[in-house]
Amino acid sequence: MKGEMSIIVKTITKLIYGFIMVYGFYVIVHGHLTPGGGFQGGAIVASAFALLVVTYGNQGVNNYLKKDVFSLVESTGLVLFIAFAFFGLGVTFFYNFLANSGGLFGNPAIIGVNPGDLNTGGTVPIMNIAVGLEVLAALTVIILTMSAASEITKEKEN
Template sequence: MKGMTVIVKKVTELMCGVIFLYGIYIIIHGHLTPGGGFAGGVIIAGSFILLILSFGSDFLALKKEETGSSLIESSAILTFLIIAVLGMIIGGTGVFFKNFLPGGTIGKLISAGVIPLYNIAIGMEVAAAILTIFLALLIYKDEVLK
């Protein structure tokens, strides 16, 4: 797939990092403002998709990228499970998904115990999943056209 014109490339260069940072902001403020892991993950995947669409897929080693994003997805879901099991071990009561960290004051950035950690794991998982689907479609197209 070929890239687009120089105007689109320049605007993408300027905007892409901002969109990525916005996704990270949405994820880590998920317990204070609207948003959370699901919304932030999709926004991060969208910034990568914008980059691929405007610059074209020629300069990407697609197979390697796909292996990497698939690996990130699997490790993110494993992290989610490990935090849940840690709640069972450390929490003392033997309850799955136990909130074992102190709650803190409502409205501060560092509060709500393990909920921000869950948010980060889910955000990584959703972003990597959607990026993997998109890369799989691109690889399929390249292989069929060849």
């Protein structure tokens, strides 16, 4: 199949793309504790998808990576983000109504330098996940569209 890369690149891609994705989701979920956040983690996951598209070509990934699914995920992330911004409207737009409340992500943080607890942060982790979904889907849609367009343009010229 054309648009593919050599067997060396394929083997290395099979080995590492899962690790890149897991690392990206780690960066998204731990956004309120470690450096990084939704945007950075989403970019890392999208780079794993970009590696797949570059290695196997647009024809090779067409059955597994659907553009419509990623478009839906992108809109879901943006709607989730805006919805959680509106939920704080009892005080102000973007009010952190879950912080220190004791419920979901509501544990109070220990003041000072500490390793951190995943169940803190209020709306910050939820916003991280929403923006992470939005960014990874948006960048993947861009990559898929551009690869399809470049291959089809080349076919037409030949």
